[in-house]
Amino acid sequence: MTxxxxxxxxxxxxxxxxxxxxYNQPGFLVNLADQLWSCF
Structure with missing residues (x-):
């Protein structure tokens, strides 16, 4: 268990x-957000 x-x-x-x-790489987060919004 331990x-x-x-x-x-x-x-x-x-x-x-x-x-x-x-979170220390803002470019990655922007790219991730763009990919997420491209689904909609």
Missing amino acids: ATRLAVWAAIALALVGTLML
Whole structure:
């Protein structure tokens, strides 16, 4: 159980750090928003 919990918390922390790193690249976010709006 402890190893599973540690793996889950590590995955959550990695996802949060990855998201914060993407916010440091505004060009990527603009491109992502353009792709999202092109669906509509």
